[in-house]
Amino acid sequence: MRIRKAGLNLQPERDFEVVNPESDPRYREIWSEYYRIMARRGVTPTIAQAEIRRNPTLIGAMLLRRGEADAPITGPSGQYTEQLKPIADVIRPVVERAPVSRRSRC
Numbered sequence: 001m002r003i004r005k006a007g008l009n010l011q012p013e014r015d016f017e018v019v020n021p022e023s024d025p026r027y028r029e030i031w032s033e034y035y036r037i038m039a040r041r042g043v044t045p046t047i048a049q050a051e052i053r054r055n056p057t058l059i060g061a062m063l064l065r066r067g068e069a070d071a072p073i074t075g076p077s078g079q080y081t082e083q084l085k086p087i088a089d090v091i092r093p094v095v096e097r098a099p100v101s102r103r104s105r106c
Contacts, residue, residue: 016073019063021053030062037090058086065090
């Protein structure tokens with residue numbers, strides 16, 4: 001497991017939750033809420049369902065929006081802007097909040 005290789009003392013369920021949209025009981029609520037947020041931008045219910053199923057960054061952002069997560073962890077692959085867009089789509093920055101940021105291994 002990558003967690004052990006990195007030397008981290010983290011355990012699933014104790015330290016973090018792994019979300020599987022194929023079996024998560026919140027799936028319908030999450031895609032429905034995403035649809036409500038994005039409908040004016042042309043997102044249909046079918047697209048909302050597909051996006052929530054295929055995009056882990058979006059799932060994390062939606063759970064954060066709903067108060068069910070402290071922070072989403074996005075993968076090391078892909079461009080920064082591709083990772084940030086789904087987050088910015090569902091979580092509007094508020095002036096009082098800390099800015100959206102990233103950590104890089106440069």
